[in-house]
Amino acid sequence: MKPVNLKQLAGELNLSVATVSRALNDRYDISQPTKDRVRELARKLNYEPNPYASGLRRQQSKIIGVIIPEVANHFFSLVINGIEEVARANDYHVLFYLTHDDHQRELSVARLLANGRVEGVLVSVANDKQDFSHLEALQGRGVPVVFFDRVQEETTTAKVTTNDYESSYEATRHLIDNGCRTIAHLVVSKTLSIGKRRMQGYTDALKDSGIAYEEELVVYAQASKAQDIEAIQALLLKRPDIDGIFASVESLAMSSYEACRNLGLVIPTDIKVIGFSNLETASLLDPPLTTVTQPAYAIGQEAARILFQAIIKNTPIVATQSIELKSELVVRGSTVAEMVKL
Amino acid sequence: MKPVNLKQLAGELNLSVATVSRALNDRYDISQPTKDRVRELARKLNYEPNPYASGLRRQQSKIIGVIIPEVANHFFSLVINGIEEVARANDYHVLFYLTHDDHQRELSVARLLANGRVEGVLVSVANDKQDFSHLEALQGRGVPVVFFDRVQEETTTAKVTTNDYESSYEATRHLIDNGCRTIAHLVVSKTLSIGKRRMQGYTDALKDSGIAYEEELVVYAQASKAQDIEAIQALLLKRPDIDGIFASVESLAMSSYEACRNLGLVIPTDIKVIGFSNLETASLLDPPLTTVTQPAYAIGQEAARILFQAIIKNTPIVATQSIELKSELVVRGSTVAEMVKL
Numbered sequence: 100m101k102p103v104n105l106k107q108l109a110g111e112l113n114l115s116v117a118t119v120s121r122a123l124n125d126r127y128d129i130s131q132p133t134k135d136r137v138r139e140l141a142r143k144l145n146y147e148p149n150p151y152a153s154g155l156r157r158q159q160s161k162i163i164g165v166i167i168p169e170v171a172n173h174f175f176s177l178v179i180n181g182i183e184e185v186a187r188a189n190d191y192h193v194l195f196y197l198t199h200d201d202h203q204r205e206l207s208v209a210r211l212l213a214n215g216r217v218e219g220v221l222v223s224v225a226n227d228k229q230d231f232s233h234l235e236a237l238q239g240r241g242v243p244v245v246f247f248d249r250v251q252e253e254t255t256t257a258k259v260t261t262n263d264y265e266s267s268y269e270a271t272r273h274l275i276d277n278g279c280r281t282i283a284h285l286v287v288s289k290t291l292s293i294g295k296r297r298m299q300g301y302t303d304a305l306k307d308s309g310i311a312y313e314e315e316l317v318v319y320a321q322a323s324k325a326q327d328i329e330a331i332q333a334l335l336l337k338r339p340d341i342d343g344i345f346a347s348v349e350s351l352a353m354s355s356y357e358a359c360r361n362l363g364l365v366i367p368t369d370i371k372v373i374g375f376s377n378l379e380t381a382s383l384l385d386p387p388l389t390t391v392t393q394p395a396y397a398i399g400q401e402a403a404r405i406l407f408q409a410i411i412k413n414t415p416i417v418a419t420q421s422i423e424l425k426s427e428l429v430v431r432g433s434t435v436a437e438m439v440k441l
Numbered sequence: 442m443k444p445v446n447l448k449q450l451a452g453e454l455n456l457s458v459a460t461v462s463r464a465l466n467d468r469y470d471i472s473q474p475t476k477d478r479v480r481e482l483a484r485k486l487n488y489e490p491n492p493y494a495s496g497l498r499r500q501q502s503k504i505i506g507v508i509i510p511e512v513a514n515h516f517f518s519l520v521i522n523g524i525e526e527v528a529r530a531n532d533y534h535v536l537f538y539l540t541h542d543d544h545q546r547e548l549s550v551a552r553l554l555a556n557g558r559v560e561g562v563l564v565s566v567a568n569d570k571q572d573f574s575h576l577e578a579l580q581g582r583g584v585p586v587v588f589f590d591r592v593q594e595e596t597t598t599a600k601v602t603t604n605d606y607e608s609s610y611e612a613t614r615h616l617i618d619n620g621c622r623t624i625a626h627l628v629v630s631k632t633l634s635i636g637k638r639r640m641q642g643y644t645d646a647l648k649d650s651g652i653a654y655e656e657e658l659v660v661y662a663q664a665s666k667a668q669d670i671e672a673i674q675a676l677l678l679k680r681p682d683i684d685g686i687f688a689s690v691e692s693l694a695m696s697s698y699e700a701c702r703n704l705g706l707v708i709p710t711d712i713k714v715i716g717f718s719n720l721e722t723a724s725l726l727d728p729p730l731t732t733v734t735q736p737a738y739a740i741g742q743e744a745a746r747i748l749f750q751a752i753i754k755n756t757p758i759v760a761t762q763s764i765e766l767k768s769e770l771v772v773r774g775s776t777v778a779e780m781v782k783l
Contacts, residue, residue: 195538
């Protein structure tokens with residue numbers, strides 16, 4: 100007897116092909132009686148799933164996709180390790196895709212992944228556009244998505260973030276408490292959620308200390324490291340009263356070190372520097388860098404846990420599953436003179 | 442008229458299905474007369490390729506896969522950028538897979554990739570086994586493979602490497618020229634090609650300077666950073682005459698800095714340190730690290746170029762396409778006292 104296909108099953112049962120497929124895949128949105136009816140007939144007619152049907156290929160791939168901006172930043176290499184630990188425990192492989200903050204590439208790879216290759220996707224978004232329709236498209240095709248760190252604020256899915264506002268407030272207060280009055284803020288992006296929250300923490304800390312916010316003291320990341328260093332140097336030359344730098348990402352803290360060295364400014368005597376960073380060598384720098392250290396490994400673990408729950412239980416991910424983890428201020432020699440030589 | 446499939450075409454032509462498929466895909470190993478015969482019949486019978494047939498899916502995926510040990514090492518983040526530049530120029534996406542030096546995972550993902558998802562693979566091998574049959578399996582399924590940096594010596598495909606022996610010899614000589622007589626060598630792996638070549642450069646440089654090789658001075662990478670630091674400290678305590686450290690990978694150079702600091706040893710006064718490294722912050726360390734800097738970006742570009750030539754022209758990759766690029770010795774304060782404060 101020739102094996103039946105999904106369409107024939109659907110015809111016999113007077114159901115849509117999609118419903119029959121979802122029933123066979125034990126999806127959450129199909130009632131138990133319907134699942135029972137479909138399975139009974141499938142057994143009776145010796146239905147065998149076609150391994151080339153795209154929906155089933157996705158079910159069987161045992162792969163999740165991770166879309167991240169870059170890997171040179173230590174934050175993301177730690178996140179990756181956290182994700183992989185959970186994936187391995189679930190016997191899944193992880194494929195990574197780097198967007199280099201290019202929205203177009205993010206869009207293009209999301210479509211590619213939606214095309215049946217992965218069972219779920221973790222995303223830290225690129226930073227230049229506010230169009231996230233491609234990620235909704237992934238969800239629309241039944242591929243669960245979890246955002247982490249650089250998230251879409253208005254999403255209906257879960258997000259794993261850190262307390263960016265509070266830790267940015269604390270970092271700025273740390274500089275003020277150590278005598279800084281004119282604090283430059285180096286920002287990764289005007290449009291990214293993390294950029295906005297970190298900026299708010301900075302401005303509120305200034306206000307609460309009676310220090311006026313000056314737009315001139317805010318520098319945004321440029322297209323290259325060389326341009327970052329140049330922009331920081333230009334600001335330091337224009338405003339020799341600057342006595343503190345708060346970098347909202349690791350690369351800008353490193354560019355600050357180079358800019359200060361080029362100008363002959365001594366950290367922390369002439370100027371104090373603090374940065375968001377997961378740099379393993381922070382304590383080996385000259386001077387050791389004071390950091391806001393994000394729980395990067397835990398972010399990867401938590402995001403992956405939420406994703407695998409959805410994959411394995413066939414349930415949708417909802418915004419209420421979102422988690423906020425806490426970052427830690429690690430004080431070193433770049434903000435406190437007596438800590439330079441330990 | 443019902444469309445014909447590959448099998449029917451093959452039957453009519455008295456050829457195998459594989460031959461017909463390869464003829465339609467313009468593969469190099471099918472003769473022109475056969476290609477012409479197959480195509481003529483395909484046109485006549487309105488043959489349409491089945492997009493779900495695995496061979497064709499591979500042809501159309503526009504994805505290459507890259508298998509690397511890790512991303513925390515700056516060498517690999519630069520290689521990634523080089524690969525992506527070439528892939529973008531060819532309008533391809535790049536998916537990455539990290540083995541964490543686990544041979545079993547490398548084997549498992551190679552099988553997964555062979556299963557029709559990517560059109561080519563670039564590999565830097567994991568370091569604990571000498572079994573590379575899974576990579577040959579990729580080639581056997583028509584997926585071209587290029588090795589880079591951590592390569593299989595006996596492979597029949599192309600390799601992109603650096604002059605590990607010469608640069609290791611030069612690094613060791615640099616320490617000797619700066620007064621070191623008891624030089625520890627920290628090695629990434631006993632079995633990896635790069636580990637062996639770097640070890641040979643070290644021992645030959647010692648011999649040519651009339652310094653005896655001592656097995657006790659060689660330390661292999663441990664399972665964790667904490668264990669690396671402990672092993673280095675143990676050696677430095679046992680052999681207080683050690684006046685130089687040559688680390689064959691970046692992470693071991695950083696662990697040497699931490700070990701020296703823990704023991705109160707001052708670099709470069711008490712002990713000099715040199716390491717293979719692409720660390721962006723090498724010049725910001727205390728003291729700045731003297732490095733053997735590999736042309737990581739170019740390695741990625743060259744490996745990708747060889748791969749895309751094979752993908753686009755449908756030609757096999759041969760060992761004679763292998764390339765060796767040159768590394769550079771960058772002298773900084775960790776080996777020369779007067780360079781500590783620039």
